[in-house]
Amino acid sequence: MEIIALEKYNIFVGNANEALTNIDTTPYSQIILLCDENTERHCLPLLTSFLAKKATTIIIVSAGEQHKNLLTCEKIWQQLLDYQVDRKALLINVGGGVIGDMGGFCASTFKRGFDFIQVPTTLLSLVDASVGGKLGIDFNGFKNTIGVFQDPKAVIIDVRFLKTLPYKELRSGYAEVIKHTLIADKKDWQRHSQIKDIHLLDWKTIVYNSLVVKKNIVEQDPFEKNIRKALNFGHTVGHAVESYFLDTATPLLHGEAIAIGMIVETFFSYQKGFLTLSEKKQIVDYLLKIYGKISFKSDIFDVLIKNMQQDKKNEHKEINFTALEKIGTFKINQTVSEKEIVEGLIFYQSL
Numbered sequence: 001m002e003i004i005a006l007e008k009y010n011i012f013v014g015n016a017n018e019a020l021t022n023i024d025t026t027p028y029s030q031i032i033l034l035c036d037e038n039t040e041r042h043c044l045p046l047l048t049s050f051l052a053k054k055a056t057t058i059i060i061v062s063a064g065e066q067h068k069n070l071l072t073c074e075k076i077w078q079q080l081l082d083y084q085v086d087r088k089a090l091l092i093n094v095g096g097g098v099i100g101d102m103g104g105f106c107a108s109t110f111k112r113g114f115d116f117i118q119v120p121t122t123l124l125s126l127v128d129a130s131v132g133g134k135l136g137i138d139f140n141g142f143k144n145t146i147g148v149f150q151d152p153k154a155v156i157i158d159v160r161f162l163k164t165l166p167y168k169e170l171r172s173g174y175a176e177v178i179k180h181t182l183i184a185d186k187k188d189w190q191r192h193s194q195i196k197d198i199h200l201l202d203w204k205t206i207v208y209n210s211l212v213v214k215k216n217i218v219e220q221d222p223f224e225k226n227i228r229k230a231l232n233f234g235h236t237v238g239h240a241v242e243s244y245f246l247d248t249a250t251p252l253l254h255g256e257a258i259a260i261g262m263i264v265e266t267f268f269s270y271q272k273g274f275l276t277l278s279e280k281k282q283i284v285d286y287l288l289k290i291y292g293k294i295s296f297k298s299d300i301f302d303v304l305i306k307n308m309q310q311d312k313k314n315e316h317k318e319i320n321f322t323a324l325e326k327i328g329t330f331k332i333n334q335t336v337s338e339k340e341i342v343e344g345l346i347f348y349q350s351l
């Protein structure tokens with residue numbers, strides 16, 4: 001078992017069953033495990049000896065972003081009440097970013113908070129959502145609007161969970177891997193940009209490298225006052241697009257929306273004179289190769305801009321984004337006008 005140590009908790013990389021079994025649970029009054037219907041089916045079988053050894057109450061919720069909301073939290077809180085959970089309990093979140101964000105939020109707010117552990121099972125949550133202490137839910141169609149910062153007691157990384165993850169989900173998480181290389185690791189970006197089929201990747205190494213990028217950034221700035229904003233590259237436009245499509249018959253996965261966001265924000269970075277034409281082309285071509293293009297009409301631009309105006313990163317009502325300065329470095333606190341946003345969206349449409 002490898003350990004990546006953060007100031008307040010450890011990330012254990014290896015066999016999740018073993019890691020959970022080794023956790024000293026004697027201080028805890030009871031153990032609750034939160035999962036969704038898919039992770040119950042696909043991921044709990046990898047934790048059988050832990051579940052056999054430690055008495056664990058399991059709460060199962062419906063899967064998917066559309067359930068990352070207050071209604072599901074109420075159901076979770078109600079079950080915590082029914083099971084007489086107190087502040088000495090431990091919640092183990094086994095699932096993707098939805099379970100991690102929502103389970104962590106429920107644990108951090110129930111009776112003013114009790115401990116939780118993240119066991120991410122999607123690529124997105126393995127490399128991104130499980131680390132950094134951002135927890136929360138969507139509200140009235142706006143992404144992650146209600147939430148808190150709270151660190152888990154531990155994060156357990158086991159890439160064997162990826163074996164059952166559908167390709168679309170794998171590709172969604174891969175967007176955050178690409179983002180990490182673009183903001184922090186030019187060499188890794190060059191390696192990735194040669195990849196034709198993401199099935200062939202060595203996930204153990206990729207997840208490890210990507211996690212280290214995230215860990216290094218969040219440790220320097222846990223509350224997103226400055227450098228952590230780097231992780232928002234692609235997310236100003238991406239979240240707006242994700243929120244818009246959430247309400248349609250064809251919702252996009254988080255990473256699919258972020259891929260669009262990274263293309264548009266690469267364009268902004270080029271327009272601002274940071275990226276060269278060839279860097280812009282390299283990035284856009286690769287993202288299009290992996291994610292294809294999503295069509296949308298210009299009449300949704302207003303909604304997208306409205307969504308961007310709700311973005312938590314904005315200050316003084318200006319729309320804020322993180323630019324790429326070059327491949328491998330970034331520039332936070334960049335602003336874009338509505339006119340520039342429209343140009344970016346038209347650029348995407350023109351591809």
Ligand SMILES: NC(=O)c1ccc[n+]([C@@H]2O[C@H](COP(=O)([O-])OP(=O)(O)OC[C@H]3O[C@@H](n4cnc5c(N)ncnc54)[C@H](O)[C@@H]3O)[C@@H](O)[C@H]2O)c1
Binds near residue numbers: 068095
């Ligand atoms: N907290 C953060 O810092 C942070 C960072 C990035 C994203 N997020 C959030 O993460 C969420 C997206 O996370 P996600 O992409 O993991 O989505 P998700 O949790 O909805 O999981 C995707 C789907 O895969 C299923 N699944 C999970 N693991 C599986 C496995 N091993 N095998 C088979 N099926 C499996 C789930 O049931 C679900 O249907 C968004 O809500 C986003 O806002 C949070």
